[in-house]
Amino acid sequence: MTRLAITHLTLSHFRSHRKGAIDCDARPVAIYGPNGAGKTNILEAISLFSPGRGLRRASAEDMTRRPEALGWKLTGHLHSLDRLHEIEIWSESGAARQLRIDGKTAPQTALGRIARVLWLIPAMDRLWNEGAEGRRRFLDRMALSFFPAHAEAALAYEKSMRERNRLLKDQVRDAAWYGALESQMADAAEVIHANRLATIAYLASAQANAETAFPVADLSLIHAEGDMPDTAAALRAAFAESRPRDLMAGRTLIGPHRSDLDATFAAKGVPARDCSTGEQKALLISLILANGRALAAEFGAPPILLLDEVAAHLDATRRAALYDEICALGAQAWMTGTGPELFAELGERAQHLEVTEEGGLSKIRNLSLE
Template sequence: MALSKISLENFRNHAATTLGETAHFNLLVGENGAGKTNLLEALSLLGPGRGLRRANLADLARRPAPGDDPLPFAIGASLTEAGTVSARLGTYTEAGQPGRRLVRVNGAPASAASLAEWLALSWLTPAMDGLFTDSAGARRRFVDRMALAIAPDHAQRVNALEAALRERGRLLEHGGDRSWLDAVEAQAADHGAAVAATRAQLILRLADELSALPPEPFARPALTYRPGGPTDETGLRAELARQRPRDRAAGRTLTGPQRDELEVVMASTRQPAASCSTGEQKAMLIAITLAHGILASAGRPSVLLLDEVAAHLDPVRRTELFRRLREGRAQVWMTGTELAPFAAIRGEAAIWRVSGGGVERL
């Protein structure tokens, strides 16, 4: 088990919601708009980043009435290992600062990035169905979120790289001092090499996990990391210096990890994922999520959030999904509009009926 004693205050449509006595399988059932995905989103904010919807903080806070100012929100959960509470994680905002997210671990102030050291989070939502046809940036964000499972400091490295590249862009635009530009590029190369190394390692480890999974009933994807430039620190720094005129003219840096790409093809046919059917794309995305869940659960508590997944699978794939989730170490949270698709796990799951921003234990 990973999370227990979960509380939400003034988050989305939840004024005050508490979930206790959690299990390996946790089901949130209710009509569309009841607040099921809001609960998953709250859990996703117990890790670094902007959560599964990538929403602005001000949009997460409950407003008592249209036009009212957002109320400060708070999310908290106990982290449980082997039946013992090992930590209390919390994230919240304060009155008058709706755009500033604060974090506490065991009551002490902490950084959002540090949450990855305590808990590994993975999720799959309907909005991700278009991942393979989306932009390269969307796939990089997908990879970076998964990378936290093997490198908790990865988000800090990515943020530092982005900050260095923004500073480099300003210096190029305004003709900044060459020595300062050298220093900024050294920082970008340092962080960029670390980011590239973690991404490459993640893809290799995911490929190993995918090769161990049966090819059916979920289509097995083959993953390839395509770097956007040199991946070693020395090579990247030299390339950044060499490409200053080009990047100045382009108004952006055209070499480096910010140009990385995740290439996905169906292993059996070598057909690019973007050209596969929507059903095949969904099956490959589930396979990646399951493989990542295995990685994420090694070494620390992990949580897998699955939004409206079971209802869109045929009985064979649904049964196989539940079997793999049951064998995994990650705590699983799933949503659905009805209980019927979860009949196979109903007897072993903690179930809540969600309605109007409230929950009732079934």
């Protein structure tokens, strides 16, 4: 099976890790240790091997180790579709992070062509009960895994919308000022909307064609303003028609930034927001696994999975089922927990790292090499 995996990772002055190195193979990686030892910081470092701001959405300055604040650096060996890439990611004195792939400077979006990284973190456990922004971000991360250009479309849309909102806030009424911006927004919005719908279709197919211990989620894309136009021409017309309302509000009221991801526990017909905490967690895990299965078919390899405190709200039976599905998928999953007992069902199918904190420094031991 073709694999996507990180087999070497070094961390220098990154968060709690003054200096750390991990060597591993493509199997799942179980990371355990006490709270505050730096386990999630390892997952955050790996999340930066994909486009975007990482699993904490932190600034480069926030990632530097304190009190030194010297900047930080990550290096890694990424195996992707039978090729080995050397990745360097760094920030100097809080500046925006920089990237080199195989010794050549590259934009962050270039990572989307060679890496697919998905994550599930405790902050997402209430995804179905909180605001639409988090659900859009969740859907867009999955869309990005299928369509690397999705990030560029989202950035183009946000940039043009910010400029349009500035005009609206300043009560500019001259239509000539809006035309070009709305055209750029419409072109990007068409791509964003199409990618989101295609992603939902991929996930539906992956869930329907799999035998899994986790519940199926029926997904749909809904919009604050009813049905959203799905072509650039219709979107341009809608933006123009909405200007009077938008001027009164001082912001753009239609577009993909007003969309929401709706989910239903299929077997029960219950909206995800009304499910129990355990059911909500299981639905999230189901979607991550479905995303992995779909990517294995579309990209050619399952994604790297980052599962922080994944055992929370899972009983032993469902925890074992999760590990079985990860291994069957062939994904390199980096998982954290407070103790080795949480990963007992994995046995030798995984590598085991112990992370401890000594004198304010995080220490990493690969127990599989001892």
